[in-house]
């Protein structure tokens with residue numbers, strides 16, 4: 001068994017709450033890694049011997065980012081649509097069908113190349129766990145192959161057959177819901193841990209969304225919901241009703257929505273249903289940002305994720321999302337860093353990632369900076385110097 005010591009850490013963010021605040025910050029620390037797990041965390045002066053050593057040279061070390069919401073399986077890009085939006089056209093979600101057409105026409109090899117390219121791009125920027133959704137196939141075969149390809153790079157895979165009603169079912173959405181709940185779910189479930197629905201005007205209403213999510217639950221899948229992105233709606237409360245791990249976007253919330261989320265708070269002070277905010281989407285659609293401060297003040301657990309997709313948020317950068325959350329959404333740098341690491345883990349119901357303590361996965365990043373503050377303070381700068389994924393330097 002070989003061991004690796006990350007030594008001379010100036011600021012270690014552990015996310016183990018206690019004397020170091022909610023981020024569990026330790027100064028002049030070291031982390032011992034064995035067998036892909038954290039074996040020891042403590043003062044650098046007391047560090048045990050190890051086979052290999054990485055000198056952090058006084059820099060900040062954090063848990064790897066947990067991106068709990070991404071759509072990486074697609075073909076084509078929609079740069080022209082982005083340009084049109086920036087010239088004044090509104091975002092409606094209708095462009096999803098453009099990507100569906102390109103994705104259906106793509107070979108397995110083309111889809112696989114895109115997934116691997118984006119996965120590697122995210123890893124370079126410090127993302128050590130990424131959730132990947134289907135949702136651009138929208139046929140039985142195309143949804144199943146999207147998820148099969150996603151499982152090649154992540155265990156956090158989500159069936160999103162209910163992304164939009166595809167054009168060929170536009171006149172008979174009930175039939176499409178039956179297809180999603182029946183043969184499509186049966187083909188997708190072996191490759192998925194989660195089920196998700198785009199519950200929004202123009203996509204799926206509350207009755208359709210409830211039916212689809214219940215079918216997924218009956219197949220053993222956990223629930224996530226795209227909710228309240230483009231306007232007020234039933235998505236957040238539906239997610240709470242079904243015990244969703246996360247409701248995502250949460251841009252347009254009523255007091256009743258916030259209260260519903262807060263009502264899921266458990267003994268550890270975190271809400272069982274996490275509000276996952278995706279500021280890359282508001283940035284790329286020039287829309288008002290969600291109010292993170294309101295959620296945090298109500299006691300709701302908040303996660304940050306990229307929503308990486310070719311239409312509404314083509315970024316894989318968690319540091320970019322942290323910077324937006326601090327500048328535009330009322331979060332402190334510490335809250336944003338927690339939301340991008342431990343919050344994402346909570347949104348995936350994982351306790352082995354987003355945290356650096358003995359027994360956790362050795363997923364960590366070394367910054368080219370002395371403090372986590374620099375992630376928001378120096379926006380757009382590639383501050384992630386080195387990534388350890390499962391204890392392996394990348």
Ligand SMILES: [Zn+2]
Pocket residue numbers: 069071226307
């Ligand atoms: Zn999404």
